[in-house]
Amino acid sequence: MEKQNKTQTTTLPSERTRIRRIAENANNEKAMLYSIIDEAYLCHIAFQDEKGMHCIPTACWREDDFLYVHAANASRLAKVLGRQQQICVTITHLDGLVLARAAFNHSMNYRSAMIYGSFEQVHDPEHKAKSMERFMDKVASGRQTEVRPGNHAELAGTSLMRIALVETACKVRRGGPKDDAEDSAIPVWTGELPLKQMHQPPVPDPANQTPTPNYVTSWYQNT
Amino acid sequence: MEKQNKTQTTTLPSERTRIRRIAENANNEKAMLYSIIDEAYLCHIAFQDEKGMHCIPTACWREDDFLYVHAANASRLAKVLGRQQQICVTITHLDGLVLARAAFNHSMNYRSAMIYGSFEQVHDPEHKAKSMERFMDKVASGRQTEVRPGNHAELAGTSLMRIALVETACKVRRGGPKDDAEDSAIPVWTGELPLKQMHQPPVPDPANQTPTPNYVTSWYQNT
Numbered sequence: 001m002e003k004q005n006k007t008q009t010t011t012l013p014s015e016r017t018r019i020r021r022i023a024e025n026a027n028n029e030k031a032m033l034y035s036i037i038d039e040a041y042l043c044h045i046a047f048q049d050e051k052g053m054h055c056i057p058t059a060c061w062r063e064d065d066f067l068y069v070h071a072a073n074a075s076r077l078a079k080v081l082g083r084q085q086q087i088c089v090t091i092t093h094l095d096g097l098v099l100a101r102a103a104f105n106h107s108m109n110y111r112s113a114m115i116y117g118s119f120e121q122v123h124d125p126e127h128k129a130k131s132m133e134r135f136m137d138k139v140a141s142g143r144q145t146e147v148r149p150g151n152h153a154e155l156a157g158t159s160l161m162r163i164a165l166v167e168t169a170c171k172v173r174r175g176g177p178k179d180d181a182e183d184s185a186i187p188v189w190t191g192e193l194p195l196k197q198m199h200q201p202p203v204p205d206p207a208n209q210t211p212t213p214n215y216v217t218s219w220y221q222n223t
Numbered sequence: 224m225e226k227q228n229k230t231q232t233t234t235l236p237s238e239r240t241r242i243r244r245i246a247e248n249a250n251n252e253k254a255m256l257y258s259i260i261d262e263a264y265l266c267h268i269a270f271q272d273e274k275g276m277h278c279i280p281t282a283c284w285r286e287d288d289f290l291y292v293h294a295a296n297a298s299r300l301a302k303v304l305g306r307q308q309q310i311c312v313t314i315t316h317l318d319g320l321v322l323a324r325a326a327f328n329h330s331m332n333y334r335s336a337m338i339y340g341s342f343e344q345v346h347d348p349e350h351k352a353k354s355m356e357r358f359m360d361k362v363a364s365g366r367q368t369e370v371r372p373g374n375h376a377e378l379a380g381t382s383l384m385r386i387a388l389v390e391t392a393c394k395v396r397r398g399g400p401k402d403d404a405e406d407s408a409i410p411v412w413t414g415e416l417p418l419k420q421m422h423q424p425p426v427p428d429p430a431n432q433t434p435t436p437n438y439v440t441s442w443y444q445n446t
Contacts, residue, residue, distance in 0.1 A: 015274060016275060020299070021295065041317055042315060044267040044278050044313055045278065047269075048271065051238060052239060052309045052311070052339065053271060053276070053310050054269060054311050055268065055269035055278060055313035055337065056313070057313060057315040057335050075244050087276050088269075088277050088278040090267055090279070090280060094264055097264070099363060099439075100370070102371040102377075103370045103372050103373050104381075106359070108264065110265075112280055114277075116275065136326060139322075144326070146411040147323070147326045147411050148406055150326050176428040176429075177428060184430070187433045188366075188370050189369075189427065189436050190427070191426050191439075192425065193363070193422065193425050193442050194424070194425070195264075195421070195422060196423050197418055200319075202414055203399070203417060204412065204413070204414040208413050209410075210410045216412055216414075219416050
């Protein structure tokens, strides 16, 4: 893996992250990597244990150049990631279906980020508490001061793990179809059918008796 | 793995698919498995090669009790899946953020499907052509008759692979927060902030000179 430091605005490909298929879709801008992670609530982690390969979805958030996840200490995810095995984390946003003149040239618009390496456990209680607050900030900014914070037992029973954003690969496709010149006269609609993960109207819990905070009232407008 | 046949409406858990964490969220209804796959355009596949673990997003569709993917023959994905190694395919739909009274009890609503096993290559040209048409039907029903279908070289250069929906596990969380009784007096808004993948207005290609078909005009209404 090539050396790099935090002040760089791009990442350098390694043998694992050099994009070979449709290489023009590779994007090594750190700003792109950050935006893909920050827009996501979920990542998928590929790892192996004695039963084989697994692909597990789990919540994630970013702090500086680390991706964080958490899991119950007793969970398989915490146990396996705690062994610091080499894994791969992927986040994918699907942005649209691309309709071309030839069936073969149909495609999808997307932004994906892959992170290679191993997770490290965060044991420091202050770091753990702060990172869990950061996660709450991502979910609902300002809510941390309103809820009951994690107590000692809850935090002690939770594994916080992070992976450095060092060996990463983003791939992005945007725009319309790319048909072959000889297909240009085929009379069929071409273009993009876009998709977007949107906020829907909040659903208050029936037991709820408190005023609605701003981050809830603005949820439906703020997609 | 326990034996099962196509007429069953539920799947039986194996050692790999028995859900241990929050087991009440396990769902082994075939109808749930089908709906998770049919609503998805993308899956993530966890596999291993000589460089380590990978988690690759790729387009997918379902026919009966098989999940299909395709890839260029020369791609890593086609080569690795063609070796019939044991892999794991996961599809996750994130349906909302669940806000509880205690930080620790915050959660997410989701529907996830995991499929274990190995892919098999589909070599029969007729089967290949039919399955690619089925994929087009999923993307835009009725479009197959309007576009130029795949020619011999295109189909020959594409690997079509399928995995049987036999060793599968779905996990579903729905509804509001589940707080501990001792937190019930904490005065904070609780409920769900829902998320949904929505269709956005179609973007015609600038070179487009044909009438807009129904599957495009209805796209934005049909989320």
